[in-house]
Amino acid sequence: MSADDPEPPSRPAVSRWLWTVGGWGALALGAAGVVLPVLPTTPFVLLAAYMFGKGSPRLRAWLLAHRIFGPLTRDWEERGAIPRRAKILAVSVMALTFVASIFMGFNWVILTIQAVALSGAGLYVVTRPDA
Secondary structure (H helix, E strand, O other): OOOOOOOOOOOOHHHHHHHHHHHHHHHHHHHHHHHOOOOOOHHHHHHHHHHHHHHOHHHHHHHHHOOOHHHHHHHHHHHOOEOHHHHHHHHHHHHHHHHHHHHOOOOHHHHHHHHHHHHHHHHHHHHOOEO
8 A cells, every 4th residue: 555545444433333232242142152052152252353353453452362262263263273172062062952852852854954954064163173
């Protein structure tokens, strides 16, 4: 960018505010996922980092420097990596969900859709590099 180039337009304040509020919401869900096994942490933290990037670079920098969420976010952004413990937990919860669905007597059509979706998600998770 040369000195003659105009500065890129900044986002309107309302847009930045909405992205930031969305980031806090996603981060809250991610934090809840730390203690609730049925709620995933990682996707919500990654979503928060993305939304903070759009709404508040200062909050994004804070998240990347965070003791708990920072390494997770940096590993994903730099290498697409997921910690081995998170992989094991994710695949275990997927398997338990499917087994619970069988015991609850779900229709075979639902079980088939669930098996395909969970298998695809599980395969994606286990094929990511280890963090």
